[in-house]
Amino acid sequence: MRIDPIVTIAKREYFSRVKSKGFWVATLLLPIAMAALTILPSMIAMKSRASQRLAIVDEVGGYGAALAAKLVEEEKPAAVAAPGVEPRKPRKEETAQFKVELVARAGDRAAQRTDLDRRVLAGEIDAWLWLSPEGLAKNEVEYHAESVSNFMTQSRLSGVVSAVVGEARLKAAGIDAVQVSTLTHDIDLETTRVLAEGSRQEGGMAGFFLAYFLFFLLYMVTLLYGQQVMNGVLEEKSSRIVEVILATVRPIELLLGKLLGIGLAGLTQLVVWLTTMAALSAPAVLTALALLPEDVKMPQVGLGLIAHFLILFLLGFALFATLYAAIGAATNNVQEAQQFAGFLVVFLVAPMFFLIPIINDPDSTMAVVLSMIPPLTPMLMMLRIAVKMPPLWQILAAYALTTAFIVFLIWVCARIYRIGILMYGKKPTFQELWRWIRYA
Amino acid sequence: MVCRFLQTAAGKTRRGWIPYLRTGVGFSGRKASQEESGVSNNLELREVRKAYGDFVAVDGVSLAVPPGAVFGLLGQNGAGKTTSIRMIMDILAPDRGEVLFFGRPRRLEDLRRVGYLPEERGLYRKMTVFDHLLFFAELHGVERRRAGKLITEWLERVELGAWAKARVEALSKGMQQKIQLVGTILHDPDILILDEPFSGLDPIAQALFKDLIGDFKARGKTILFSTHILEQAEKLCDHICLISHGKVILAGELAALKRERGGNVYRLTTSADRVTVAATRGVAEVLDQPSGLRLVLAADADPAAVLRKLVQHGDVTDFRSEVPDLETLFIQAVRHAN
Numbered sequence: 030m031r032i033d034p035i036v037t038i039a040k041r042e043y044f045s046r047v048k049s050k051g052f053w054v055a056t057l058l059l060p061i062a063m064a065a066l067t068i069l070p071s072m073i074a075m076k077s078r079a080s081q082r083l084a085i086v087d088e089v090g091g092y093g094a095a096l097a098a099k100l101v102e103e104e105k106p107a108a109v110a111a112p113g114v115e116p117r118k119p120r121k122e123e124t125a126q127f128k129v130e131l132v133a134r135a136g137d138r139a140a141q142r143t144d145l146d147r148r149v150l151a152g153e154i155d156a157w158l159w160l161s162p163e164g165l166a167k168n169e170v171e172y173h174a175e176s177v178s179n180f181m182t183q184s185r186l187s188g189v190v191s192a193v194v195g196e197a198r199l200k201a202a203g204i205d206a207v208q209v210s211t212l213t214h215d216i217d218l219e220t221t222r223v224l225a226e227g228s229r230q231e232g233g234m235a236g237f238f239l240a241y242f243l244f245f246l247l248y249m250v251t252l253l254y255g256q257q258v259m260n261g262v263l264e265e266k267s268s269r270i271v272e273v274i275l276a277t278v279r280p281i282e283l284l285l286g287k288l289l290g291i292g293l294a295g296l297t298q299l300v301v302w303l304t305t306m307a308a309l310s311a312p313a314v315l316t317a318l319a320l321l322p323e324d325v326k327m328p329q330v331g332l333g334l335i336a337h338f339l340i341l342f343l344l345g346f347a348l349f350a351t352l353y354a355a356i357g358a359a360t361n362n363v364q365e366a367q368q369f370a371g372f373l374v375v376f377l378v379a380p381m382f383f384l385i386p387i388i389n390d391p392d393s394t395m396a397v398v399l400s401m402i403p404p405l406t407p408m409l410m411m412l413r414i415a416v417k418m419p420p421l422w423q424i425l426a427a428y429a430l431t432t433a434f435i436v437f438l439i440w441v442c443a444r445i446y447r448i449g450i451l452m453y454g455k456k457p458t459f460q461e462l463w464r465w466i467r468y469a
Numbered sequence: 470m471v472c473r474f475l476q477t478a479a480g481k482t483r484r485g486w487i488p489y490l491r492t493g494v495g496f497s498g499r500k501a502s503q504e505e506s507g508v509s510n511n512l513e514l515r516e517v518r519k520a521y522g523d524f525v526a527v528d529g530v531s532l533a534v535p536p537g538a539v540f541g542l543l544g545q546n547g548a549g550k551t552t553s554i555r556m557i558m559d560i561l562a563p564d565r566g567e568v569l570f571f572g573r574p575r576r577l578e579d580l581r582r583v584g585y586l587p588e589e590r591g592l593y594r595k596m597t598v599f600d601h602l603l604f605f606a607e608l609h610g611v612e613r614r615r616a617g618k619l620i621t622e623w624l625e626r627v628e629l630g631a632w633a634k635a636r637v638e639a640l641s642k643g644m645q646q647k648i649q650l651v652g653t654i655l656h657d658p659d660i661l662i663l664d665e666p667f668s669g670l671d672p673i674a675q676a677l678f679k680d681l682i683g684d685f686k687a688r689g690k691t692i693l694f695s696t697h698i699l700e701q702a703e704k705l706c707d708h709i710c711l712i713s714h715g716k717v718i719l720a721g722e723l724a725a726l727k728r729e730r731g732g733n734v735y736r737l738t739t740s741a742d743r744v745t746v747a748a749t750r751g752v753a754e755v756l757d758q759p760s761g762l763r764l765v766l767a768a769d770a771d772p773a774a775v776l777r778k779l780v781q782h783g784d785v786t787d788f789r790s791e792v793p794d795l796e797t798l799f800i801q802a803v804r805h806a807n
Contacts, residue, residue, distance in 0.1 A: 277609055
């Protein structure tokens with residue numbers, strides 16, 4: 030094996046990607062798309078919940094007005110605040126607006142209900158609530174609307190109805206509702222992440238999302254660049270250039286050059302993304318941009334985390350791209366290749382089943398063992414590192430095992446690759462592949 | 470079967486032997502080695518064999534390409550030409566036998582002195598012409614700055630100077646063939662190996678190829694090319710090696726081969742049928758060719774006696790001695806090999 034041709038091949042692979050417009054469009058577009066995907070839905074959701082026209086029929090009496098008042102009043106900071114207790118700030122998604130119309134109970138019950146349904150269908154109102162004595166006895170209130178999947182709105186309605194009904198029931202029992210509210214107020218967890226470089230306050234959800242985000246970013250780039258290797262090999266086969274190159278380059282050199290060049294292109298893209306992320310997640314920048322409310326503690330993306338992410342990308346890429354290269358070499362077109370590639374995706378997707386258990390308990394035996402299994406290491410070790418830094422020996426052991434596994438894979442796949450790239454025609458069977466490995 | 474021929478440095482045959490095929494008996498070969506003559510062959514295969522499973526693609530092929538030769542590797546499709554060439558280029562490993570470059574076992578760096586054009590060839594469609602040629606040059610170890618100069622010169626020479634910055638996919642097929650050829654010879658190889666170079670070429674590219682082969686030959690370089698089109702080989706080659714079913718069935722200097730066979734090949738036009746002609750005493754073989762029958766006479770036969778016999782069987786309107794063309798040699802050799 031010689032270094033020269035490997036470098037020549039790698040240079041071509043790298044620059045033909047990095048010099049292309051598509052590469053930079055993707056590099057810039059992804060962060061924008063991700064931002065859009067997280068911000069837009071909540072904006073749209075807020076808009077769509079801005080007003081719901083709600084008809085309330087109070088068959089019991091005494092609740093209608095209180096409900097209407099409460100639904101409007103909740104938009105202002107808590108009125109029930111007692112001295113010494115900080116009022117709970119309403120979150121944005123809770124401040125949906127209601128236009129309440131109180132409908133008097135009149136005429137035939139069934140007829141009135143039918144009429145209300147008709148008004149919903151006609152678009153005059155969005156939904157109606159029916160408080161009946163028998164319903165309340167069973168702690169139930171009827172809600173009719175064209176869509177009943179808007180669970181945020183429903184949970185708020187149910188909360189308000191519970192509060193109003195509860196208050197009335199307390200009053201009837203001779204208990205001071207305000208006092209009860211003060212005494213039974215929810216207690217929040219103030220989360221602080223303990224880190225070697227200094228503990229700091231951080232939202233639990235934010236930590237979860239960071240781990241989740243890095244996990245999926247790694248999944249995405251590994252898959253994306255792995256498939257680029259496969260498509261590159263297929264392109265060389267179908268354009269018939271491969272034998273021209275083999276005149277001076279050994280197949281193993283071509284394979285390694287390819288892995289190196291495409292891997293570096295992926296690394297370039299990741300470095301751009303991660304530095305942007307690290308810069309933007311610095312506390313000062315966040316405050317300056319006023320992107321987040323003060324009480325949300327963003328997890329800071331440290332250099333150590335980025336370094337591990339990049340190492341894991343390279344390991345994961347080398348592992349899967351080697352297999353993708355063998356698949357590309359053994360097949361004749363993308364359709365054929367995808368059938369084999371399906372087997373690979375299983376290993377990339379499998380870690381997702383362990384996502385939640387590992388985030389919950391990153392030191393469990395299951396988490397430690399699974400993160401040591403080479404095809405799973407890149408994704409699962411990333412998750413563990415993002416959630417809670419595992420002991421160094423575990424990280425190093427996982428890296429060493431994966432590296433050894435990659436060397437083995439390259440040895441096997443180079444044999445398939447060597448024979449496959451010159452084979453045109455029918456797709457090989459697994460038996461034939463086995464023969465290639467044995468005799469190459 | 471072994472075939473070797475000795476050459477002087479000038480490329481003229483001094484002494485040589487050709488496997489005598491008419492008896493159908495293979496020669497074990499007299500060792501006419503380079504030590505004897507002091508001249509090394511540029512390229513040599515020794516008893517090379519390659520099998521794919523049960524199918525033996527190349528079965529003990531030996532051939533030697535002397536310096537300055539235009540060497541034609543001939544044979545029908547599937548005869549083993551491409552497999553042989555791939556073994557020369559170290560793309561396939563022979564099961565047995567040896568590949569020698571410049572009179573010694575092949576080294577990896579020897580391949581950089583070769584310009585190889587495979588039968589299955591192509592280019593990266595998305596690369597620019599200049600970058601692509603630069604890539605080819607670098608693969609052959611040409612220093613970057615020198616490569617840039619060479620590329621510009623070559624593009625001018627093949628009249629594609631204006632296309633240097635264009636992507637390969639923007640070029641017509643004929644232009645792409647020119648680029649492919651330039652990529653093969655950019656590093657000024659000592660040996661050119663072309664596998665079916667004329668297949669699928671448009672006439673302009675074909676003319677360019679022929680010019681180039683002539684040019685390389687004039688500069689004393691060695692050229693090996695494979696083809697199944699005998700007329701082409703006849704015009705271009707000075708040495709041939711004929712392969713059939715993985716075995717060498719005829720090899721040697723073309724002129725010498727023709728001379729050997731020239732004395733007893735006759736062209737015949739007669740009213741007698743082919744079977745009668747073949748049964749005539751002194752006729753070793755009858756070849757049915759589009760331009761008429763060719764008779765190969767037995768070594769000890771007297772042409773005049775044969776003609777007298779033929780006249781008895783039918784009206785003979787034409788009977789003349791002929792230098793056999795490559796096709797005649799080919800058919801004869803194939804028939805004897807079978």
